[in-house]
Amino acid sequence: MVGTGELLDVLLAGGRRADRLTHVRHLPARAGTQADWPTWADGDLVRGYRALGVDRPWTHQVSAADAAWSGRHTVLATSTGSGKSLAFWLPALSRVRAAAARSTLDPGRIESLTRRATTLYLCPTKALAADQLVALDRLLVASGTTDTRIATCDGDTSLEERRWVQEYADVVLTNPDFLHFALLPQHRRWARLLGSLQFVVLDECHAFRGVFGAHVGLVLRRLRRLAESYGATPTFLLASATTSDPAVSAARLIGVDPSVVQAVTDDASPAGRKTFVLWQPPELPGVAYPSSDDDPWTTDLPLPDLARAPGSLAPPAPDDVWGDSSPTPGTAPTAQPGLVVGREGSGPLGTGERVVSEPADRPRRTATAEIADLLADLTIAGARTLAFTRSRRGAESVAASTRGHLEEVDPSLGRRVSAYRGGYLPEERRALEHAIRTGALLSLATTNALELGVDISGLDAVLIAGWPGTRVSLWQQAGRAGRAGSDGLVALVAREDPLDTFLVHHPEAIFDTPVEATVFDTTNPYVLAPHLCAAAAELPLRFEELDRFGPRTFELLGELVDRGALRRRPSGWYWTRNEAASRLTDLRGSGGDPVRVVESVTGRLLGTVDAASADSTVHTGAVYVHQGATFVVDELRLEDGVALVTRRDVDYGTWARYATSTEIRSVDAQVPWGPVTWGFGAVDVTTQVTGYQRKRIPDLQILGNETLDLPARTLRTTAVWWTAPPSVLEAAGVDAETTPGALHAAEHASIGLLPLLATCDRWDLGGLSTALHxxxxxxxxxxxxxxxxxxxxxxxxxxxxxxxxxxxxxxxASCRCVSGCPACVQSPKCGNANNPLEKAAAVRLLDAVLAHAPA
Structure with a gap:
C-alpha cells in the first residue's frame, strides 16, 4: 500500500505539475463503532461472518437489520465500502433459514409443510448480481450451511436453469429488466416465489433515478400488486449511496408513504484519511483551438453503464440548426447553491469588460491525455488505481495511451493496465474484475460501470476525468479509493467544459454542498401508460388499485381505452391485444435490443451497442475500438441487429453528423419579459444521422466527409425556449451575419450551465438555436x-x-479565451462541428435579454 503523501508527490511530479493543482482537501479518518450481533440472527450465519473476519458488525448495520427484521421498509444510505450488504443479507437469510427449519422439524405432520421464505434481490447490473452471488456462496461455505438455495436469474439464464429457480430457489438475484420482461408477465410460473416473498432487496438504489428510476418504480408497484394477490406483503430493504432525503426517495421508488420507511444514515464504518485534489490540465501555448472539441475520444457518448446489464444507456440525438443533444437517463431537478460564475479581469472582445492579455486562444490539454499521464506515473509507483472516464472511447483511449507510456519504461508494465466498459462480453468483464482484485492488473481505465458495488477494495487512488454529473456519483467513484479503512487519493481532472472549469475553481460547490436527492416522476404519462398496460395484462386493473399508480391514472386509462389498448369492464380494465404488453417499453431507453458487433472474418462476437446509439457509433465506415484494437465497420444491419466489422489499424477516428428539427407541439407555460418570451411545453425533436467525418488522430485534421442513409428518429419531450425579437438583437448590436453564431454560443453555454440548477448532466439535455423558427x-x-x-x-x-x-x-464572459473554447461556448456533442459561434455577440445578446428580466 503506497502512502497518499507519496502518491500526491507522484501526481505533482516533483513540483513540475504543481500549477495544475487548483485545490487540495484532506478528509479526516473516521474510527468505526461496533455493536453486538442481534439476538434474532441465525447462529450459523454469525459464525460464517466471523470466519470471514467480521467479528462484530458496525452499528449502522445492526440498526438497519433490526428495522428490516421487524418488518419495516428500510433504506441504508451510507458510504461506499461501509458494509451495506451485511445489513440486508443478515435478516433475509436468517428468515430463509428459520422458515426452512420449521418446514423440516416434523416432516410427518401436515402442519409442518409451511412455505419456505423467499427473497428477491434487485440491482442495476448483471455484474453486481454475479458479484453478490460469489459473496453469498463464500458466506454460506464459511457458515457450513447447505440448506439455503441461491441463484441468479436474468435474460442469459437458460430455460432449464430458470425452471429450477422457479421451483426451488430461496433467494433469487436479478435486475428490474428481468422482472419487467419475464417474471411479472409470467407470474403464475413464479407463484411459489411471489407467494412466499418476505424481503425485496434493492441494491444501489440511487442508480434508479430519472426516467429509468420512474420505470423501476412502476415495476416495483406491479411486483407489490402481484405479491399481494398471492398473499405476500414483502418488506423492502434498500441500499443506497449517501443521498439527500433517502426515506423520501425510497418511499417514492416503492410506492409507499415516507412515514413507513426507516432511514439509517449514520455511517459507523471506519474510513481512512482521504486526500482529494482538484486538477486543471495546462494550457498548450501556441496551439489554436480546432473547430470542435480537441479530445479525439471524449466526443463519444459518455454512456453510463450503471443502468445496463451489460451495456449502456440511451443514444445521442444531437440538434441542428445550430444545436446539440445527447439523451442519457439521469436524475430529476434539485436547486443547487453557488451560482456566481466568473473571474475578475477577463472577458471577450466587444463586451465592454477588460480583455485578457493573451493574443490568441490557447486550448488546454485534454482530460483524457492528462489522466493517461497520471495513471502511468501511479502505475510505475505501484499504486492500484481506477481511472473513471466519461465515455467508452475515453476508457479505451486512456488505457491505450497509458500502456504506451509504460512500455517506454518497462514493457512488462503495459500488460498491467486495461480498459473496462459496458459492451464487453460478460466473461471479459468478470476476468478484468478478478484481475484487479488479485493484483494481476494494477490499473483500470473504466466508465462508471465500476461506480456501483462490485467488490473491488484495497485501491490506492482514483482518477476522475471530468465531472461525473452528480455529487452522488462523484462520491461513489471517490469511495473506491482507500476502502476498508485505508488511506486513499482522489483526483478530479477538469475537462474543457463550463461546469468543470467552474467546479475546480470553486471547491465549496463540491465539498461544502449537500449531495442531491434521487428524484424521478412515476406519473410521467409516457412512462406510466405502458406500465398500466403491462399491469392489466398481468391481472385486470381494479378501480380500488388506481391510487397505487398515481393521481392521473384514471384519466390515462381512459385514453388507453380510447386507443383500443385496454377494454373497460365492470370488473376492471383488461389488456386487449395478443402481443406481450411488457414489450411496449424499454426500462433503460435503449430503443430496442442491443446491436451485436461481430467480426466479419471469424464470426467472433466482440460486444454490443445500444440499438438507438448504433446509428452514431457503428454505422458503416465507423471506427470501433475494443481493448485497444481498432475495427472498421463494414456494414450496419439494423433489421438484424448486427454490425459487421473488420480488424484494421487506422490512424483516424469517426464522428457522426446530424440533421435535426424541433417542432413545438404545445405551449404549457409562457412568461413575457417585455419583448422577450420565455416558453415551456412539449416538442418533437427529429434527428437523423446524415454522415460522418474521418479525422486524423491526434491532431484531428479532417481527412474526409462521407454521407449515410439512415432512418430519422423522433423524440417527443419537453423544452424551455426564449426568443430574441429584432428589437432585442438590435439593442445587443447583433446583426444578421452574427445572429446565428450568437444564438448558437448562448445555447451551448446554457446547456453547460443548467446542471448547476437541475441535478442532471449535460448529456441529459439537447438544444437548438435558429435565427428564425x-x-x-x-x-x-x-x-x-x-x-x-x-x-x-x-x-x-x-x-x-x-x-x-x-x-x-x-x-x-469570464472565460479567458477570445473567440470561444470548450470551456465556455464550444460543445463536445455539437451536431454542426461548433460552427458558427460568436462569443462576444452572445454576451451582448444575453445582456440585452437579461435587461428585460424581472427583478
Missing part, C-alpha cells in the same frame, strides 16, 4: 430534455430562467 416567428433558443415525455430539467430551467441565464452570461 417557424413556430415562434423569430430568433429562438431551445433547450430540451433528452427523454420521452421529459424529465423535469427543462422545466427547472424555465422556473429559474433569470438565474440560469445570468450564470450562462457570466460563464461566457
Amino acid at each position: 417557424v413556430d415562434t416567428g423569430t430568433a429562438t433558443v431551445f433547450v430540451h430534455d433528452g427523454y420521452p415525455g421529459g424529465a423535469g430539467f427543462a422545466e427547472r430551467g424555465f422556473t429559474l430562467g433569470a438565474t440560469w441565464l445570468r450564470a450562462t452570461r457570466d460563464a461566457i
Whole structure:
C-alpha cells in the first residue's frame, strides 16, 4: 500500500505539475463503532461472518437489520465500502433459514409443510448480481450451511436453469429488466416465489433515478400488486449511496408513504484519511483551438453503464440548426447553491469588460491525455488505481495511451493496465474484475460501470476525468479509493467544459454542498401508460388499485381505452391485444435490443451497442475500438441487429453528423419579459444521422466527409425556449451575419450551465438555436430534455430562467479565451462541428435579454 503523501508527490511530479493543482482537501479518518450481533440472527450465519473476519458488525448495520427484521421498509444510505450488504443479507437469510427449519422439524405432520421464505434481490447490473452471488456462496461455505438455495436469474439464464429457480430457489438475484420482461408477465410460473416473498432487496438504489428510476418504480408497484394477490406483503430493504432525503426517495421508488420507511444514515464504518485534489490540465501555448472539441475520444457518448446489464444507456440525438443533444437517463431537478460564475479581469472582445492579455486562444490539454499521464506515473509507483472516464472511447483511449507510456519504461508494465466498459462480453468483464482484485492488473481505465458495488477494495487512488454529473456519483467513484479503512487519493481532472472549469475553481460547490436527492416522476404519462398496460395484462386493473399508480391514472386509462389498448369492464380494465404488453417499453431507453458487433472474418462476437446509439457509433465506415484494437465497420444491419466489422489499424477516428428539427407541439407555460418570451411545453425533436467525418488522430485534421442513409428518429419531450425579437438583437448590436453564431454560443453555454440548477448532466439535455423558427416567428433558443415525455430539467430551467441565464452570461464572459473554447461556448456533442459561434455577440445578446428580466 503506497502512502497518499507519496502518491500526491507522484501526481505533482516533483513540483513540475504543481500549477495544475487548483485545490487540495484532506478528509479526516473516521474510527468505526461496533455493536453486538442481534439476538434474532441465525447462529450459523454469525459464525460464517466471523470466519470471514467480521467479528462484530458496525452499528449502522445492526440498526438497519433490526428495522428490516421487524418488518419495516428500510433504506441504508451510507458510504461506499461501509458494509451495506451485511445489513440486508443478515435478516433475509436468517428468515430463509428459520422458515426452512420449521418446514423440516416434523416432516410427518401436515402442519409442518409451511412455505419456505423467499427473497428477491434487485440491482442495476448483471455484474453486481454475479458479484453478490460469489459473496453469498463464500458466506454460506464459511457458515457450513447447505440448506439455503441461491441463484441468479436474468435474460442469459437458460430455460432449464430458470425452471429450477422457479421451483426451488430461496433467494433469487436479478435486475428490474428481468422482472419487467419475464417474471411479472409470467407470474403464475413464479407463484411459489411471489407467494412466499418476505424481503425485496434493492441494491444501489440511487442508480434508479430519472426516467429509468420512474420505470423501476412502476415495476416495483406491479411486483407489490402481484405479491399481494398471492398473499405476500414483502418488506423492502434498500441500499443506497449517501443521498439527500433517502426515506423520501425510497418511499417514492416503492410506492409507499415516507412515514413507513426507516432511514439509517449514520455511517459507523471506519474510513481512512482521504486526500482529494482538484486538477486543471495546462494550457498548450501556441496551439489554436480546432473547430470542435480537441479530445479525439471524449466526443463519444459518455454512456453510463450503471443502468445496463451489460451495456449502456440511451443514444445521442444531437440538434441542428445550430444545436446539440445527447439523451442519457439521469436524475430529476434539485436547486443547487453557488451560482456566481466568473473571474475578475477577463472577458471577450466587444463586451465592454477588460480583455485578457493573451493574443490568441490557447486550448488546454485534454482530460483524457492528462489522466493517461497520471495513471502511468501511479502505475510505475505501484499504486492500484481506477481511472473513471466519461465515455467508452475515453476508457479505451486512456488505457491505450497509458500502456504506451509504460512500455517506454518497462514493457512488462503495459500488460498491467486495461480498459473496462459496458459492451464487453460478460466473461471479459468478470476476468478484468478478478484481475484487479488479485493484483494481476494494477490499473483500470473504466466508465462508471465500476461506480456501483462490485467488490473491488484495497485501491490506492482514483482518477476522475471530468465531472461525473452528480455529487452522488462523484462520491461513489471517490469511495473506491482507500476502502476498508485505508488511506486513499482522489483526483478530479477538469475537462474543457463550463461546469468543470467552474467546479475546480470553486471547491465549496463540491465539498461544502449537500449531495442531491434521487428524484424521478412515476406519473410521467409516457412512462406510466405502458406500465398500466403491462399491469392489466398481468391481472385486470381494479378501480380500488388506481391510487397505487398515481393521481392521473384514471384519466390515462381512459385514453388507453380510447386507443383500443385496454377494454373497460365492470370488473376492471383488461389488456386487449395478443402481443406481450411488457414489450411496449424499454426500462433503460435503449430503443430496442442491443446491436451485436461481430467480426466479419471469424464470426467472433466482440460486444454490443445500444440499438438507438448504433446509428452514431457503428454505422458503416465507423471506427470501433475494443481493448485497444481498432475495427472498421463494414456494414450496419439494423433489421438484424448486427454490425459487421473488420480488424484494421487506422490512424483516424469517426464522428457522426446530424440533421435535426424541433417542432413545438404545445405551449404549457409562457412568461413575457417585455419583448422577450420565455416558453415551456412539449416538442418533437427529429434527428437523423446524415454522415460522418474521418479525422486524423491526434491532431484531428479532417481527412474526409462521407454521407449515410439512415432512418430519422423522433423524440417527443419537453423544452424551455426564449426568443430574441429584432428589437432585442438590435439593442445587443447583433446583426444578421452574427445572429446565428450568437444564438448558437448562448445555447451551448446554457446547456453547460443548467446542471448547476437541475441535478442532471449535460448529456441529459439537447438544444437548438435558429435565427428564425417557424413556430415562434423569430430568433429562438431551445433547450430540451433528452427523454420521452421529459424529465423535469427543462422545466427547472424555465422556473429559474433569470438565474440560469445570468450564470450562462457570466460563464461566457469570464472565460479567458477570445473567440470561444470548450470551456465556455464550444460543445463536445455539437451536431454542426461548433460552427458558427460568436462569443462576444452572445454576451451582448444575453445582456440585452437579461435587461428585460424581472427583478
